[in-house]
Amino acid sequence: MRWNKFTLKTRSEVEDIVISTLAEAGVEGVEIEDKVPLTEQDKQQMFVDILPDGPADDGIAYLNFYLDEKEDKEELLANVKDALEELRMFVDIGEGTITESQTEDKDWINNWKQYFHQFYVDDILIIPSWEEVKPEDKNKMIIHIDPGTAFGTGMHETTQLCMRQLKKYVKDGMEILDVGTGSGILSIAALKLGAGHAVGTDLDPCAISATRENLEANQIPEGSMDVMIGNIIDDKAVQDQVGYEKYDIVTANILADVLIPLTPVICHQMKPGALYITSGILDVKEDVVVKAVKDAGLEVLEVTHQGEWVSVTARKQA
Numbered sequence: 001m002r003w004n005k006f007t008l009k010t011r012s013e014v015e016d017i018v019i020s021t022l023a024e025a026g027v028e029g030v031e032i033e034d035k036v037p038l039t040e041q042d043k044q045q046m047f048v049d050i051l052p053d054g055p056a057d058d059g060i061a062y063l064n065f066y067l068d069e070k071e072d073k074e075e076l077l078a079n080v081k082d083a084l085e086e087l088r089m090f091v092d093i094g095e096g097t098i099t100e101s102q103t104e105d106k107d108w109i110n111n112w113k114q115y116f117h118q119f120y121v122d123d124i125l126i127i128p129s130w131e132e133v134k135p136e137d138k139n140k141m142i143i144h145i146d147p148g149t150a151f152g153t154g155m156h157e158t159t160q161l162c163m164r165q166l167k168k169y170v171k172d173g174m175e176i177l178d179v180g181t182g183s184g185i186l187s188i189a190a191l192k193l194g195a196g197h198a199v200g201t202d203l204d205p206c207a208i209s210a211t212r213e214n215l216e217a218n219q220i221p222e223g224s225m226d227v228m229i230g231n232i233i234d235d236k237a238v239q240d241q242v243g244y245e246k247y248d249i250v251t252a253n254i255l256a257d258v259l260i261p262l263t264p265v266i267c268h269q270m271k272p273g274a275l276y277i278t279s280g281i282l283d284v285k286e287d288v289v290v291k292a293v294k295d296a297g298l299e300v301l302e303v304t305h306q307g308e309w310v311s312v313t314a315r316k317q318a
Contacts, residue, residue: 003066004073005103008084011094012061016308017282018084018093019063024257025083026076027065034061060094066103090284116153121163124189126154129217141192144217145185146210152183158279159185161304161311162253165277166190169313174248177201177269179232179262184211186251187225188218195249198225199242201232232269233262244268251277256285264296273318275301279311286310 010018012034019030035057067073077098084096118127125137129146145153152159166189170176173196178187181200184207191198200211211227230238247269252259259278270276276298281289286303289312293300298314305311 008063009095015061025079031064152185157306157309161279177247177250179252180254200227253279256281260292270316276314281310
């Protein structure tokens with residue numbers, strides 16, 4: 001199969017916010033090409049003794065996204081261009097040009113594995129299914145993760161921000177609702193931290209198989225988590241299936257523009273006194289998410305940051 005490949009030229013300093021904007025415009029995945037030097041943390045996660053020097057950082061990033069040749073590209077490109085023009089109003093995205101080319105089929109499911117290796121989120125070890133746990137790590141909290149076609153390896157700052165909040169707040173037997181569960185990594189972390197049961201919702205049917213495989217890889221007992229597909233924001237059937245005033249903690253690692261309409265709805269799923277842990281929020285949108293949380297009647301407990309990403313933790317009144 002041949003694919004249409006679109007390459008957006010932007011600035012490496014703003015590639016995260018541009019990628020977030022692309023996602024909001026309907027782009028489902030982005031391949032990044034830049035010359036940004038690896039951080040010391042990146043180098044440690046690669047398990048390589050000596051790394052060759054790379055080219056000098058020129059401040060430019062190329063963001064590639066792909067469409068099957070049979071898919072209609074015009075509407076997506078129009079949405080992307082409109083979103084980028086809106087972003088230009090408050091962020092310098094550089095040239096912002098999009099070029100088109102064609103490429104042959106690739107093994108998209110497996111090619112990314114060469115870049116994903118075991119790493120720590122504080123004292124929690126995240127390890128893919130194709131790597132072995134070292135003897136010295138066997139007594140640590142370990143999460144085996146293989147996202148496959150669903151989002152969520154734990155490497156992104158937003159996932160790590162949520163994991164730290166779960167570690168702080170999860171208590172034995174808690175009921176967890178994970179909106180936008182993806183690979184199930186946040187629910188699995190909560191279950192390993194002592195939660196009694198989790199429910200995950202997602203729009204992508206791939207989340208069901210990815211979560212099921214990751215639960216099995218982590219030896220989570222059957223029945224500990226349920227996953228359902230649907231939009232909890234506006235689908236009453238999904239809301240009813242998830243249930244009302246049932247959950248001690250709700251996690252939502254999505255995007256700011258989704259959190260804003262989600263928040264007043266999800267309050268109905270939370271028990272009195274329940275916690276709401278969110279991320280996927282770029283720092284430029286921190287204020288609007290905090291306002292949405294407060295407008296929904298929740299008390300903001302913490303706002304934490306990692307890089308340019310933000311997590312907001314709030315509580316429903318008891």
